[in-house]
Amino acid sequence: MKKRVMVVEDEEAIAKMIAMNLRAAGMEPVIFYDGEAASQSLASDHNYQIALLDIMLPKKDGFAVFEDIKPYGIPVIFLTAKDDLDSKITGLQGGAEDYIVKPFEVLELLVRMEKVMERNKSTDDILNVCGLEINLSEHRVKRGTEEILLKLKEFDLLVVLAQNKNTAVSREQLLSLVWGSNYLGETRTVDVHIGQLRKKLNLHKEIVTVPKIGYRLED
Helix, strand or coil: CCCEEEEECCCHHHHHHHHHHHHHCCCEEEEECCHHHHHHHCCCCCCCCEEEECCCCCCCCHHHHHHHHHHHCCCEEEEECCCCHHHHHHHHHCCCCEEEECCCCHHHHHHHHHHHHHHHCHHHCEEEECCEEEECCCCEEEECCEEECCCHHHHHHHHHHHHCCCCCEEHHHHHHHHHCCCCCCCCHHHHHHHHHHHHHHCCCCCEEEECCCEEEECC
């Protein structure tokens, strides 16, 4: 599964430049152009491996957005033109992983991101849910000693459900998270893959259909 990156940057040219380079590095950027939109999105979608956060944002500044991000445990790098010492101290003492001042070299940004994600991945590589062990780095699913073979999208779909266990996730959200925001297929695709997951994993009762919404994995 691609590493998802929350990019909160109000300058469109910079945001698109960052997104282009993240895609080239095999990541999936999700861009927000103001702080309020970024904060409001978190309740329904917080499956990010890292966030790149500007400070000077419309509607809600980066420090305030950071406080909304914290409960979800997403590591944050501030990426900002504010190079004064007070801002750096506020960001780093507040719990940010890094603070990069614009302009910056893309290669340096990518290297710092990898280091931050490496530091924060230790306990997130294994998900245990419904008697399954889901190994994110090895793309393996086991029940006890038995390995259960899943196709790529089936695995990614299971991971999203597991990371949001006991929470209803809409078909539209699942399409965006698993197939990408530019996917043009129908939500029926989700239903078909859910059916395969239920059959392969014997989770007929645990993967619950939520009427008019989507699905919930109950553990």
